Amino acid sequence: MSDKPTLELIEKLISFDTTSRNSNLDLIRFIEEYLSSHGIESTRVLDEAGGKANLYATLGDPTMSGIMLSGHTDVVPVDGQDWSTDPFTLTTKGDKLYGRGTSDMKSFIALALAYVPKFLARGLHTPIHLAFSYDEEIGCIGVRRMIDMINTLPVKPRMAIVGEPTSMGVIVGHKGKRSYSAHVRGLEAHSSLAPQGVNAIQYAAELITHLTSMARRIQENGPFDELYDVSHTTVHTGVINGGTALNIVPKDCRFDFEFRYVGDDDPDAIEAEIREFTAQNIEPRMRKISRDTGIDITCINDMPGLNLNADEEVVTFVKALAGKNDHAKVAFGTEAGLFHTTAGVPTVICGPGSIEQAHKPDEYIELSQLQEAAAFMDRLVDKVCKV
Secondary structure, eight states, rough: OOOHHHHHHHHHHHHHHTTTOOOOOHHHHHHHHHHTTTTTEEEEEEEETOOOEEEEEEEEOSSSOEEEEEEOOOOOOOOOOSSOOOOOOOOOTEEEETTTTTTIHHHHHHOOOOTTTHHHHHHHHHEEEEEEOOOTTTOTTTTTHHHHHHHHHHHOOOHHHHOOOOOTTOOEEEOOOEEEEEEEEOEEGGGGGGGBOOOHHHHHHHHHHHHHHHHHHHHHHHHOOSOOEEEOOOEEEEEEEESSSTTEEEEEEEEEEEEOOOOSHHHHHHHHHHHHHHHIIIHHHHHTTTTTTEEEEEEEEOOOOOOOOTTTHHHHHHHHHHOSSSOEESSOOTTHHHHHHHHHEEEEEEOOOOOOTTTTTTEEHHHOOOOOHHHHHHHHHHHHBBO
């Protein structure tokens, strides 16, 4: 059984409905007060509207570079899901704890907080930095403001551990992702005079067909990374909308697409191919009919991937904490790529719980995962404390 402080903190954190559409300030305030009760000052990094916040704090000497423990405070919606328990009330059934965020990823945050008094009691020769973000679930949005703040600090963390649910496996990579919105601007006409119009849906279909052909080519030719379940870069169209009536040549069509790329692929080259095909093969034919037509492609989210070598210091360090010799990569995106790429902080992903339980009704974490994570934290205490 996990210790009482950890369970009490999980219960408290789960009770805050921090679905990404909501404010997380009540939860942030609770953590601030908890840290303050142990003599630890923390820094809020607010969003533009002031309704959400990241939180950053340092245990130990703030002039020294230490180990950062990071997690996101937001959760995905429960709307339309068939829960057998109250998702915002921690419920124990057998060897499992149920509640939204138990696996993804409030249990890791609770563990980090539960160990604050243990770090302080033994004295730190290497600082522990705590970094808790907002709006990870809708595109790793909030953490970018905290990274901007970290980049202004005199001393950055030496390394970071992002506690996403990996069943305590050591994760050294995840795919990067770029998401796009495409607006095809056509020219309306009566469908009986179709050649006089510019059919936005049909030209959108041409570009989508090209995206599909790119996906097939990459699937066949790579590059490949066999540490991923899907070992190659993927290209995917997920949303499309256009037209008003069957007898009108459609003026507008909008669609969203993305690609998720492995570390050996070049996202700039993929994007350049898409834009070049559009400019050279589609738009000239549209503009022969009307110069006001075209295709606007806007990048709406850019999440860098993570791709560490197995012999890097942060990897060997986290493997020692986890008691593991192996490592893996995951397809889902995390904030680790941003910390590593944008903040220049070497980052590994390792945390309790299974991604298989995340985002589902009756989300849960097994008590054995908390015990394994507690052993991880005990080893971290031994590594960074004086006695």
